[in-house]
Amino acid sequence: MNAFGQVTVRAALKAEILAKFAECLPVAFIIADQNGLIHLVNRQTELLFGYEQTELIGQPVEILIAETLREVHVKHRADYMEEPHTRVMGSGLQLSARKKNGKEFLADITFGPMITTDGMYVVVVVTRRREDSLA
């Protein structure tokens, strides 16, 4: 293969990896818009919460939070939108998440702002606390 061929193969591989990357992430993530509406979820989120993605898209993210926390969450996210920043796993929030069947579990939540030409979105990563999953 000549040098041009190699560059083409490398570029194609990179494009392939980027295209498949999101679906291969071994963690539940949600992309929400600036109004807190869910735009996209991955398979891990469906498994973690017991919803199909079609049931989540367009809903406010509070659907995934324990009922007692919803009101305060709306406030928190309004504050976050005023001053978006990355909260890394390990320094993030812990809160009670709520599955479709009403069961709650302790979750670690982290966020990363994503600024696009359509405005701001937030990538939210949700992991179940490990202690909880061992109990």
Added chain:
Amino acid sequence: MNALEEITERVLQKAAVLGKFIEAIPVAFLVVDPKSAIYMVNRQAELLFGYDQSEMIGQTVELLVPEALREAHVKHRVGYLEEPHTREMGTGLLLSGRRKNGTEFPAEISLGPLVTTEGLYVVVMVVRRHEGSFL
């Protein structure tokens, strides 16, 4: 705009959104190639391990594993590649990570296989855990 220009524009838009998504993920990750060399890392991985991406890319993943565990890690990853599967965060491995400065930290590792035309790549997510969450 002609058809080819439209396609090119769509591809570029998609690539730009993907790039932003990847940058926004609030968790450290690496993408590892079929020979277990590091192919791609994000900013969070640079911050967590204290290396610049140029120092990590092309190295085997054991660069980031404490010396005492490296041999066992090579075995584990060979075993994983024989039977690749998604190991989600929360059900992931507990391991130690090693920073550039030699310090170690407890880490949870989750893995997502990414099958390409050039072989199996793996998305590796690394979350620093506080000592307490080991229990």
